[in-house]
Amino acid sequence: MSAYYGWARCPGTCGEWIQGAKNGTPFLIDCPVNRYVEVETRAVKHQERVDSGEGSEDGPEYIAFETRGRSPWQLSDQKTKTEKALTLLAKQFDFECRGKVNFHSELPVGKGMASSTADLSAVMAAVLTSLKTPWKPEDIAHIALAIEPSDPVMFPGVTEFAHQDGKYIRELGPNVPALLLVLDGGGTLDTQRFNARSDLNGHYRKYESLIQKALAIFYEGIAHGDLEKMAYASTISAQCNQEINPKPYDDEFTHFVQSIGGLGMISAHSGTILAGVFPPEISPVKKAEILENTRFRFNPVHLEWMETCDGGIQSAALEEKLNNLG
Numbered sequence: 562m563s564a565y566y567g568w569a570r571c572p573g574t575c576g577e578w579i580q581g582a583k584n585g586t587p588f589l590i591d592c593p594v595n596r597y598v599e600v601e602t603r604a605v606k607h608q609e610r611v612d613s614g615e616g617s618e619d620g621p622e623y624i625a626f627e628t629r630g631r632s633p634w635q636l637s638d639q640k641t642k643t644e645k646a647l648t649l650l651a652k653q654f655d656f657e658c659r660g661k662v663n664f665h666s667e668l669p670v671g672k673g674m675a676s677s678t679a680d681l682s683a684v685m686a687a688v689l690t691s692l693k694t695p696w697k698p699e700d701i702a703h704i705a706l707a708i709e710p711s712d713p714v715m716f717p718g719v720t721e722f723a724h725q726d727g728k729y730i731r732e733l734g735p736n737v738p739a740l741l742l743v744l745d746g747g748g749t750l751d752t753q754r755f756n757a758r759s760d761l762n763g764h765y766r767k768y769e770s771l772i773q774k775a776l777a778i779f780y781e782g783i784a785h786g787d788l789e790k791m792a793y794a795s796t797i798s799a800q801c802n803q804e805i806n807p808k809p810y811d812d813e814f815t816h817f818v819q820s821i822g823g824l825g826m827i828s829a830h831s832g833t834i835l836a837g838v839f840p841p842e843i844s845p846v847k848k849a850e851i852l853e854n855t856r857f858r859f860n861p862v863h864l865e866w867m868e869t870c871d872g873g874i875q876s877a878a879l880e881e882k883l884n885n886l887g
Contacts, residue, residue, distance in 0.1 A: 567687030568878075574592050575741050575834065576673045579795060581765055585766075586723050587725050588724065588729075596667040596674065598679040601663045605660060632644055654694055672749065672750075673828075675712035682715040686874045691878040714873075716730065718871050719734060740866060740868060743834055743836045743864070744861045744864050745835075746810070748833050750806070752832075755831040771797060793825055811826075811835060817855070822843075
């Protein structure tokens, strides 16, 4: 009997560089950061072939595991979306397993850091990799979108994505390094409820032309590695978002960031965090000084430095032969 062990790691995000609508289609551009979800999975196939022994007249046996209506996966009570993703994954890839998932996450929930999408993406990649089943980021995205509006963190680099229906995916290129001064004013926001708001489409229509301007600037910036243009574009989007998801001290924080050498702002459009965008060369002493001054001036619930990084899932597999499951 075989137990299939998988491991995967997926980054979260610091909100979005840009979020709005293009030709009426809601979209976002993710901002992956160096905060991750790591998962370890242990799976056993529901029907596992076992040799009956040399010279057996009966041939191979198949042992089936009965779950009696229970979930075949051991998960915490809070991971209902993950359980649903594993059910959809099994249907799409035509396998049956029972198993266990362990999570190690650096991503808080309800802040706009793609914690849910990163959870789902890492778990699905770990299970498929452990079973030696080929997969693509599009496979992961398709299932994630069947559960909720999702971030494109499963794709490499930086990605533009129709986050509600997956109508289009555009990979924009590799990460442009930046330091982000991330500030949280408190509270949480549910992504599904935000995307279900009755006034959201009207908000997107109102600001669509301004978002198109920001998008053009962002395309030019990422194509040439120009962080200043990318930050200028993200500031436009963050300011538009203030109407529908206002955050405390947004304008004051923006001016403060720009006064100390920052290039602009990034917002979690369906979350609670804001971030100042800075060049990556700031010294440790300067970073500590900025943290101290920011904490004194704004007294946020949470404050830290993060770094932008490439999106994409890392995964690995290990198959171990066992005499029994224990």
